[in-house]
Amino acid sequence: xxxxxxxxxxxxxxxxxxxxxxxxxxxxxxxxxxxxxxxxxxxxxxxxxxxxxxxxxxxxxxxxxxxxxxxxxxxxxxxxxxxxxxxxxxxxxxxxxxxxxxxxxxxxxxxxxxx
Amino acid sequence: xxxxxxxxxxxxxxxxxxxxxxxxxxxxxxxxxxxxxxxxxxxxxxxxxxxxxxxxxxxxxxxxxxxxxxxxxxxxxxxxxxxxxxxxxxxxxxxxxxxxxxxxxxxxxxxx
Numbered sequence: 001x002x003x004x005x006x007x008x009x010x011x012x013x014x015x016x017x018x019x020x021x022x023x024x025x026x027x028x029x030x031x032x033x034x035x036x037x038x039x040x041x042x043x044x045x046x047x048x049x050x051x052x053x054x055x056x057x058x059x060x061x062x063x064x065x066x067x068x069x070x071x072x073x074x075x076x077x078x079x080x081x082x083x084x085x086x087x088x089x090x091x092x093x094x095x096x097x098x099x100x101x102x103x104x105x106x107x108x109x110x111x112x113x114x115x
Numbered sequence: 116x117x118x119x120x121x122x123x124x125x126x127x128x129x130x131x132x133x134x135x136x137x138x139x140x141x142x143x144x145x146x147x148x149x150x151x152x153x154x155x156x157x158x159x160x161x162x163x164x165x166x167x168x169x170x171x172x173x174x175x176x177x178x179x180x181x182x183x184x185x186x187x188x189x190x191x192x193x194x195x196x197x198x199x200x201x202x203x204x205x206x207x208x209x210x211x212x213x214x215x216x217x218x219x220x221x222x223x224x225x226x227x
Contacts, residue, residue, distance in 0.1 A: 004158075033214070040219075041153075041203055041219070041220045042217075042219055042220070043159075043205065043217040043220075045214050045215075048214060056214055090158055090159070092158075092159075101147065101164070101166050102161075102164075103149050103151070103161045103164055103207075103215070104151075104159070104161070104215070105161075106151075106158035106159045106160070107158050108156075108157055108158045109156075109157070109158050
């Protein structure tokens with residue numbers, strides 16, 4: 001009955017590979033997000049989708065491509081992985097406009113290590 | 116534009132002592148303010164939030180925070196620290212429907 005679930009939890013891969021991280025929420029929220037947390041624990045938003053529509057696209061290399069097949073799922077595909085992509089990636093969700101009053105519900109994160 | 120500054124990247128307290136984690140924000144419009152907690156190897160969990168109304172807000176695990184507009188602050192406090200409070204704490208501000216801006220985080224260590 002996990003609210004926001006991400007898979008995999010850990011991902012170790014070589015430079016140049018392509019990988020995907022999946023996220024699903026069962027809260028009925030309209031909006032989903034991807035955040036990146038670096039080794040210093042800084043959190044930075046990457047993307048946001050509302051009802052399958054991209055609404056936030058921060059300055060992220062185009063090697064990163066989010067995909068939302070439906071409002072309960074938001075996946076992140078990364079092409080040509082680089083060492084600097086190593087981080088923890090968090091999926092989050094909220095009601096449309098609800099991030100103002102209710103905040104986010106976060107997944108437990110995917111620790112990506114590029115070697 | 117909005118921003119958040121958390122003063123003190125590391126705070127260490129003894130068990131039973133007062134916890135005070137500082138957060139100052141910058142916002143051109145009335146802010147919505149949040150504190151999140153992140154335990155090791157876990158995602159962020161909402162501790163408490165200020166939207167409108169009472170400026171002293173209570174959250175989970177005995178934490179509370181007070182919104183002070185004149186000081187542009189939203190400091191997090193807990194009267195008596197417990198070992199289980201050791202974690203990373205993030206202050207966040209939101210003035211847009213789309214996203215929150217997070218502070219850099221404060222690591223709280225609780226000594227026995």
